[in-house]
Amino acid sequence: MKIPLDYLCVKSGLLCNRCQSLVDSGQVDSFEINVMKILLDLEDTQFKELKDSTYYKAIKVNNLLILLVSSGPSMTIQKWIKVAKVLQEKLGMKVRIIEKTSNIKSSAVQLLSPARVLGVNTVWLPDGSVQYVIRVSRTERRLLPADALVLESALSKIHDTRVKIRVE
Structure with missing residues (x-):
């Protein structure tokens, strides 16, 4: 390796x-x-x-x-x-x-599995920065491998940008 x-x-x-x-x-x-x-x-x-x-x-x-x-x-x-x-x-x-990939959706799908990712939204903030919102179905919240805040933090560290997980 x-x-x-x-x-x-x-x-x-x-x-x-x-x-x-x-x-x-x-x-x-x-x-x-x-x-x-x-x-x-x-x-x-x-x-x-x-x-x-x-x-x-x-x-x-x-x-x-x-x-x-x-x-x-x-x-x-x-x-x-x-x-x-x-x-x-x-x-x-x-x-x-x-x-390892630069695609946030691909990373999210791998990390949040077995929960399905409904989509990834890009939010442009007033200060010029970008935040990604990963949408997960409410019925699949229990399938997340860890707490949503922990997963947000991990994805933010992986891609060096702000990431939010929204359960809808």
Whole structure:
């Protein structure tokens, strides 16, 4: 698996100057080192298919961990679900793995699954900024993987813009 830090640094837990500067600058959070280590161990033992995948970022919001990845040709959704279950057991928190994309609707569909996304509205605010409103059916509110505010915060961090989830 391709990761932003050196393999040796992650495996040993001792960071070289380059890796330490990435952690110090905030590009890589310190908890991500443990996540990367678990992913590399899984690649060596259970999931050889992870070799062609790329890890971009882990976002932690309350008790939810979201991994942004891009899949290799041999990784399927079912294999990612198994990886997420192993990570959940080892980290003791809920884990969602989503494909990195610049499309907000695509990210929302992956993150909010099994709840369906009715649509994504773009709201232009008076100060010139943009806010996205993701619409979810009221009947599917209970299917959301976490609280709507937690999911809003996660999507906002993923796309560096304001995101609201509206249940209608």
